[in-house]
Amino acid sequence: MGKGGLEQLQEVELPLEAPKKGELRIRVRASGVGATDIMKRTGHYMYAPKFPFVDGYEVVGDVDAIGESVSGFAAGQRVCALTVYGAWAEYFTRDARDFVAVPEGLDDAEVIALILNYVTAYQMIHRTAAMQPGQTALVTGANGGVGTALLELLRVRGVRAFGMASKKHFDLVKSLGGEPIESRTKPLHAAVHEVLPAGVDVTFDGLGGPLTRECIRATRRGGLVVGYGFMTAHGMVDILRGMTTLLLGARFAGRRGAFYGITALYRKDKGPFKEDLPKLFELLAARQIQPRIAARLPLLAGREGERLLEAGGIAGKVVLLR
DSSP states (O other), X not given: OXXXXXGGOOOOOOOOOOOOTTEEEEEEEEEEEOHHHHHHHTTOOTTOOSSSOOOOSEEEEEEEEEOTTOOSOOTTOEEEEEOSSOOSSSEEEEEGGGEEEOOTTOOHHHHHHIIIIIHXXXXXXXXXXXXXXXXXXXXXXXXXHHHHHHHHHHHHHTOEEEEEOOGGGHHHHHHTTOEEEOOSSSOHHHHHHHHOTTOEEEEEESSOTTHHHHHHHHEEEEEEEEEOOOTTOOSHHHHXXXXXXXXXXXXXXXXXXXXXXXXXXXXXXXXHHHHHHHHHHHHHHTTSOOOOEEEEEETTOHHHXXXXXXXXXXXXXXXXXX
């Protein structure tokens, strides 16, 4: 209902409205819970709408009603969308141009994982870093939703990947094709240089904060550090400070820095998202990727999903299912 703790997440009943011209209404089958949802609730996300709002960054559902002037969709068709907000509901309405058809035979929870986490990882690997087979990469927060996606997709790309995670998640990192790195007993860059003295070609830093400087040092000279999410940040000031450290710090250290945000790219141009998501559907259908689902909760259990995330130790994606 407003900025604050978990108590702000309340279940309310709203009228079911017909879609307007150019819109689709879907009956929701699944939506996701992620760290960005927590950032919206606590007032730390720049793309959040004004309070009160319905949360939920991604959605899968069946077409329930079709607005005037909409073509290419049929009643009952399974579709999905990157929503940013609004998906924690039984029904969801949005401009038809935001929806992508979902192929038959795919699990709803795994499709949810693709929409935000895997598209984020895919675009950073292919569009931001343009990584090539045989290169090396470092992933921070390797047990998280985007971290696990990065490790899987780097393996598919033929990149040697190192995943920073606590020791209890080492087996997970290995199962995803990564080599675990533990940085609690020594600086991250020191742990990396023990294996690769020159450093990795690309580092994907989803945590930010003081770790960004270590990520820069862990990357070879001329290499690239890609920042995203910055989940340790507390508010926009922290995020801006982290971006400055990333972009200027990397430059002064002889590296390159870039910041990736899926929402900023999607708001500018929906094309890349609509090009990349079907590629991930193909990889999923072929079982070349297998998204880790940390928890499957009831459709309106967003509060419980955020509670699990805030407790820590989650490996994979939290999904809400009808």
